[in-house]
Amino acid sequence: MRKxxxxxxxxxxxxxxxxxxxxGLNRADVLFIP
Structure with missing residues (x-):
């Protein structure tokens, strides 16, 4: 399951x-920065 x-x-x-x-940033696969 994704979070x-x-x-x-x-x-x-x-x-x-x-x-x-x-x-959380270290575990993220994708970052969205507006």
Whole structure:
């Protein structure tokens, strides 16, 4: 089963990302960046 993860990084500073957000990005097969 596939999952859709929506990860927001607020103002765009990578220092403000949570550990869960970084883990989700590392596990993703595809990234969509508008």
């Amino acid at each position: 859709l993860l929506v990860i927001g990084i607020g103002a765009g500073n990578p220092d403000h990302m949570t550990v869960q957000a970084i883990d």
